[in-house]
Amino acid sequence: MLQCHMHFDIFTLFPGIFESPLRESMLKRAIDSGLLEVQLHNIRDYAEGRHQVTDDYPYGGGGGMVMKPEPVFSAVETVLGFEMSSAMRNEAEAAVRQPNSEIPIILLTPQGRPFNQQLAFELAGYDRVALICGRYEGFDERIREHLATDEISIGDYVLTGGELAALVILDAVIRLRPGVLGDPTGAVDDSHAGGLLEYPHYTRPPEFRGWQVPEVLLSGNHAKVERWRREQALRRTWLRRPELLERAELTDSERAFLQQLSQKE
Ligand SMILES: C[S@@+](CC[C@H](N)C(=O)[O-])C[C@H]1O[C@@H](n2cnc3c(N)ncnc32)[C@H](O)[C@@H]1O
Incomplete structure:
Protein backbone atom coordinates (compact mmCIF):
# COMPACT_ATOMS: atom_id res chain seq x y z
CA MET A 1 0.00 0.00 0.00
CA ARG A 175 -5.58 7.88 11.74
CA LEU A 176 -7.43 7.32 8.45
CA ARG A 177 -4.26 7.64 6.35
CA PRO A 178 -2.59 4.41 5.22
CA GLY A 179 0.10 3.18 7.61
CA VAL A 180 -0.79 5.37 10.60
CA LEU A 181 -2.76 2.78 12.59
CA GLY A 182 -0.84 -0.36 13.56
CA ASP A 183 -3.79 -2.48 12.35
CA PRO A 184 -4.63 -1.39 8.78
CA THR A 185 -8.26 -2.51 9.22
CA GLY A 186 -8.51 -0.74 12.59
CA ALA A 187 -10.66 2.14 11.34
CA VAL A 188 -13.07 0.01 9.27
CA ASP A 189 -15.35 -1.09 12.13
CA ASP A 190 -15.00 2.09 14.13
CA SER A 191 -18.19 3.80 15.23
CA HIS A 192 -19.50 6.05 12.44
CA ALA A 193 -17.14 4.64 9.79
CA GLY A 194 -19.87 2.42 8.30
CA GLY A 195 -22.83 4.33 9.69
CA LEU A 196 -23.24 2.27 12.92
CA LEU A 197 -21.80 2.44 16.43
CA GLU A 198 -19.15 -0.21 17.01
CA TYR A 199 -19.82 -3.54 18.79
CA PRO A 200 -18.59 -4.03 22.41
CA HIS A 201 -15.01 -5.16 23.07
CA TYR A 202 -13.69 -7.60 25.69
CA THR A 203 -10.18 -8.70 26.60
CA ARG A 204 -8.67 -11.07 29.18
CA PRO A 205 -9.52 -12.27 31.81
CA PRO A 206 -12.53 -14.33 30.66
CA GLU A 207 -14.15 -13.72 34.04
CA PHE A 208 -13.73 -10.54 36.11
CA ARG A 209 -15.53 -10.17 39.47
CA GLY A 210 -18.04 -12.74 38.28
CA TRP A 211 -18.76 -10.91 34.99
CA GLN A 212 -18.22 -13.25 32.04
CA VAL A 213 -17.02 -12.52 28.53
CA PRO A 214 -19.81 -13.56 26.09
CA GLU A 215 -19.40 -17.25 25.25
CA VAL A 216 -19.39 -16.69 21.50
CA LEU A 217 -16.18 -14.64 21.68
CA LEU A 218 -14.36 -17.59 23.26
CA SER A 219 -15.75 -20.08 20.73
CA GLY A 220 -13.09 -19.60 18.05
CA ASN A 221 -15.88 -19.69 15.44
CA HIS A 222 -15.03 -16.71 13.26
CA ALA A 223 -18.33 -16.60 11.37
CA LYS A 224 -20.34 -16.68 14.61
CA VAL A 225 -18.17 -13.92 16.13
CA GLU A 226 -18.64 -11.72 13.04
CA ARG A 227 -22.41 -12.23 13.16
CA TRP A 228 -22.57 -11.48 16.90
CA ARG A 229 -20.54 -8.30 16.41
CA ARG A 230 -22.74 -7.06 13.59
CA GLU A 231 -25.90 -7.73 15.64
CA GLN A 232 -24.41 -5.99 18.65
CA ALA A 233 -23.49 -2.98 16.50
CA LEU A 234 -27.06 -2.85 15.15
CA ARG A 235 -28.58 -3.23 18.61
CA ARG A 236 -26.35 -0.61 20.16
CA THR A 237 -27.04 1.87 17.36
CA TRP A 238 -30.78 1.19 17.61
CA LEU A 239 -30.70 1.83 21.38
CA ARG A 240 -28.42 4.85 21.46
CA ARG A 241 -28.52 6.59 18.09
CA PRO A 242 -31.58 5.30 16.19
CA GLU A 243 -31.40 8.20 13.72
CA LEU A 244 -28.12 6.78 12.35
CA LEU A 245 -29.98 3.67 11.12
CA GLU A 246 -31.95 5.78 8.65
CA ARG A 247 -28.77 6.42 6.61
CA ALA A 248 -26.92 3.12 7.26
CA GLU A 249 -26.58 0.59 4.43
CA LEU A 250 -28.34 -2.54 5.72
CA THR A 251 -29.15 -5.93 4.22
CA ASP A 252 -32.66 -7.37 4.29
CA SER A 253 -31.73 -9.78 7.09
CA GLU A 254 -30.28 -6.89 9.14
CA ARG A 255 -33.51 -4.97 8.72
CA ALA A 256 -35.42 -8.06 9.82
CA PHE A 257 -33.16 -8.32 12.88
CA LEU A 258 -33.95 -4.70 13.80
CA GLN A 259 -37.63 -5.38 13.30
CA GLN A 260 -37.41 -8.27 15.74
CA LEU A 261 -35.58 -6.07 18.23
CA SER A 262 -38.25 -3.41 18.18
CA GLN A 263 -40.90 -6.07 18.85
CA LYS A 264 -38.91 -7.63 21.71
CA GLU A 265 -37.45 -4.64 23.61
C1 LIG B 1 -14.95 32.34 21.43
S1 LIG B 1 -14.88 31.63 19.83
C2 LIG B 1 -15.73 32.82 18.86
C3 LIG B 1 -17.15 32.46 18.62
C4 LIG B 1 -17.90 33.50 17.80
N1 LIG B 1 -18.09 34.70 18.53
C5 LIG B 1 -19.27 32.94 17.39
O1 LIG B 1 -20.19 33.07 18.17
O2 LIG B 1 -19.39 32.32 16.31
C6 LIG B 1 -13.18 31.86 19.41
C7 LIG B 1 -12.65 30.90 18.36
O3 LIG B 1 -12.68 29.58 18.86
C8 LIG B 1 -12.83 28.67 17.79
N2 LIG B 1 -14.01 27.83 18.06
C9 LIG B 1 -14.90 27.98 19.05
N3 LIG B 1 -15.84 27.04 19.04
C10 LIG B 1 -15.55 26.23 18.00
C11 LIG B 1 -16.16 25.07 17.45
N4 LIG B 1 -17.28 24.56 17.98
N5 LIG B 1 -15.57 24.50 16.38
C12 LIG B 1 -14.46 25.01 15.82
N6 LIG B 1 -13.83 26.12 16.30
C13 LIG B 1 -14.37 26.72 17.36
C14 LIG B 1 -12.99 29.49 16.51
O4 LIG B 1 -11.75 29.51 15.82
C15 LIG B 1 -13.37 30.85 17.05
O5 LIG B 1 -12.98 31.89 16.18
Missing part, protein backbone atom coordinates in the same frame (compact mmCIF):
# COMPACT_ATOMS: atom_id res chain seq x y z
CA LEU A 2 1.36 3.44 -0.92
CA GLN A 3 2.10 5.39 2.23
CA CYS A 4 2.69 9.08 1.58
CA HIS A 5 2.84 11.77 4.16
CA MET A 6 0.19 14.32 4.99
CA HIS A 7 1.09 17.91 5.75
CA PHE A 8 -0.88 20.20 8.07
CA ASP A 9 -0.22 23.94 8.26
CA ILE A 10 -1.75 25.28 11.45
CA PHE A 11 -2.13 29.04 11.88
CA THR A 12 -2.49 30.03 15.51
CA LEU A 13 -1.70 32.68 18.09
CA PHE A 14 -0.83 29.93 20.61
CA PRO A 15 1.48 27.33 19.01
CA GLY A 16 2.50 26.10 22.49
CA ILE A 17 -0.92 24.42 22.88
CA PHE A 18 0.13 21.82 20.27
CA GLU A 19 3.43 20.82 21.87
CA SER A 20 2.36 18.02 24.18
CA PRO A 21 -0.30 16.38 21.93
CA LEU A 22 2.21 16.19 19.07
CA ARG A 23 4.81 14.60 21.34
CA GLU A 24 2.64 11.66 22.48
CA SER A 25 1.25 8.39 21.17
CA MET A 26 -0.17 8.09 17.65
CA LEU A 27 0.55 11.66 16.52
CA LYS A 28 4.19 11.36 17.64
CA ARG A 29 4.58 7.99 15.91
CA ALA A 30 3.04 9.34 12.70
CA ILE A 31 5.47 12.29 12.78
CA ASP A 32 8.48 10.09 13.62
CA SER A 33 7.68 7.66 10.81
CA GLY A 34 7.33 10.48 8.28
CA LEU A 35 3.58 9.94 7.67
CA LEU A 36 2.61 13.27 9.23
CA GLU A 37 4.19 16.70 9.08
CA VAL A 38 2.73 19.52 11.17
CA GLN A 39 3.97 23.06 10.72
CA LEU A 40 2.83 25.56 13.29
CA HIS A 41 2.72 29.17 12.11
CA ASN A 42 2.39 31.89 14.72
CA ILE A 43 0.05 34.51 13.27
CA ARG A 44 1.75 37.13 15.46
CA ASP A 45 4.98 36.70 13.48
CA TYR A 46 3.13 38.14 10.48
CA ALA A 47 1.73 41.19 12.32
CA GLU A 48 3.31 44.56 11.55
CA GLY A 49 4.55 47.20 13.96
CA ARG A 50 6.46 47.17 17.20
CA HIS A 51 3.61 45.59 19.15
CA GLN A 52 2.63 43.08 16.47
CA VAL A 53 -1.07 43.59 17.19
CA THR A 54 -3.34 40.80 15.93
CA ASP A 55 -6.75 41.93 17.26
CA ASP A 56 -8.79 45.11 17.39
CA TYR A 57 -12.12 46.49 18.61
CA PRO A 58 -15.22 45.56 16.62
CA TYR A 59 -16.73 48.20 14.34
CA GLY A 60 -20.18 49.02 15.64
CA GLY A 61 -19.16 48.52 19.26
CA GLY A 62 -19.86 45.65 21.58
CA GLY A 63 -17.63 43.56 23.80
CA GLY A 64 -14.66 41.45 22.85
CA MET A 65 -11.92 41.76 20.28
CA VAL A 66 -11.80 40.64 16.65
CA MET A 67 -8.85 39.06 14.83
CA LYS A 68 -7.47 41.53 12.31
CA PRO A 69 -7.36 40.47 8.66
CA GLU A 70 -3.81 41.62 7.71
CA PRO A 71 -1.72 39.19 9.82
CA VAL A 72 -3.95 36.21 9.00
CA PHE A 73 -3.89 36.90 5.23
CA SER A 74 -0.15 37.55 5.34
CA ALA A 75 0.58 34.33 7.28
CA VAL A 76 -1.51 32.09 5.03
CA GLU A 77 -0.40 33.70 1.76
CA THR A 78 3.29 33.61 2.69
CA VAL A 79 3.20 29.99 3.79
CA LEU A 80 1.02 28.69 0.95
CA GLY A 81 2.61 30.95 -1.66
CA PHE A 82 -0.21 32.97 -3.26
CA GLU A 83 -1.90 36.32 -2.87
CA MET A 84 -5.59 37.14 -2.93
CA SER A 85 -6.78 40.63 -3.84
CA SER A 86 -10.05 42.47 -4.30
CA ALA A 87 -9.27 42.45 -8.06
CA MET A 88 -10.08 38.71 -7.98
CA ARG A 89 -13.74 39.33 -7.68
CA ASN A 90 -15.00 36.11 -9.01
CA GLU A 91 -14.19 32.87 -7.31
CA ALA A 92 -13.30 31.03 -10.51
CA GLU A 93 -10.61 33.58 -11.31
CA ALA A 94 -9.29 33.43 -7.76
CA ALA A 95 -9.12 29.64 -7.92
CA VAL A 96 -7.10 29.74 -11.14
CA ARG A 97 -4.69 32.35 -9.83
CA GLN A 98 -4.22 30.61 -6.56
CA PRO A 99 -1.44 28.08 -7.25
CA ASN A 100 -2.24 25.94 -4.23
CA SER A 101 -6.00 25.74 -4.69
CA GLU A 102 -5.83 21.99 -4.04
CA ILE A 103 -5.01 22.83 -0.41
CA PRO A 104 -8.20 23.43 1.60
CA ILE A 105 -7.85 26.53 3.78
CA ILE A 106 -10.12 25.74 6.68
CA LEU A 107 -11.41 28.27 9.15
CA LEU A 108 -12.29 26.75 12.52
CA THR A 109 -15.55 28.25 13.68
CA PRO A 110 -18.68 27.14 15.54
CA GLN A 111 -20.54 28.40 12.46
CA GLY A 112 -18.89 25.91 10.07
CA ARG A 113 -19.84 22.51 8.58
CA PRO A 114 -20.27 20.02 11.43
CA PHE A 115 -17.20 17.77 11.67
CA ASN A 116 -17.93 14.04 11.49
CA GLN A 117 -16.32 10.81 10.30
CA GLN A 118 -17.39 11.41 6.67
CA LEU A 119 -15.70 14.81 6.73
CA ALA A 120 -12.62 13.21 8.31
CA PHE A 121 -12.50 10.75 5.34
CA GLU A 122 -12.91 13.67 2.94
CA LEU A 123 -9.97 15.57 4.47
CA ALA A 124 -7.82 12.42 4.61
CA GLY A 125 -7.98 12.48 0.80
CA TYR A 126 -5.81 15.62 0.68
CA ASP A 127 -2.03 15.59 1.05
CA ARG A 128 -1.96 19.08 2.53
CA VAL A 129 -4.51 20.96 4.65
CA ALA A 130 -4.36 24.41 6.26
CA LEU A 131 -6.23 25.10 9.50
CA ILE A 132 -6.77 28.61 10.86
CA CYS A 133 -7.46 28.88 14.59
CA GLY A 134 -9.48 31.83 15.84
CA ARG A 135 -9.48 33.49 19.26
CA TYR A 136 -11.46 36.22 21.03
CA GLU A 137 -14.82 36.99 19.31
CA GLY A 138 -13.55 35.36 16.13
CA PHE A 139 -12.31 36.60 12.75
CA ASP A 140 -12.81 39.75 10.70
CA GLU A 141 -15.45 38.61 8.18
CA ARG A 142 -13.13 39.27 5.20
CA ILE A 143 -10.99 36.31 6.29
CA ARG A 144 -14.02 34.07 5.94
CA GLU A 145 -15.16 35.65 2.67
CA HIS A 146 -11.87 35.96 0.78
CA LEU A 147 -9.25 33.65 2.29
CA ALA A 148 -10.89 30.51 3.67
CA THR A 149 -12.12 27.83 1.27
CA ASP A 150 -14.04 25.92 3.95
CA GLU A 151 -15.34 26.37 7.50
CA ILE A 152 -15.58 23.56 10.04
CA SER A 153 -17.14 23.31 13.49
CA ILE A 154 -16.34 20.44 15.85
CA GLY A 155 -19.70 20.72 17.60
CA ASP A 156 -22.51 22.95 18.76
CA TYR A 157 -20.64 24.60 21.60
CA VAL A 158 -18.17 27.46 21.81
CA LEU A 159 -14.51 27.00 22.69
CA THR A 160 -12.17 29.84 23.63
CA GLY A 161 -10.02 29.13 20.59
CA GLY A 162 -9.65 26.99 17.50
CA GLU A 163 -6.55 25.10 18.71
CA LEU A 164 -8.42 22.23 20.37
CA ALA A 165 -10.66 21.99 17.30
CA ALA A 166 -7.55 21.77 15.08
CA LEU A 167 -6.18 18.95 17.25
CA VAL A 168 -9.47 17.06 17.10
CA ILE A 169 -9.49 17.27 13.30
CA LEU A 170 -5.79 16.40 12.99
CA ASP A 171 -6.21 13.33 15.20
CA ALA A 172 -9.37 12.06 13.48
CA VAL A 173 -7.97 12.60 9.98
CA ILE A 174 -4.45 11.25 10.35
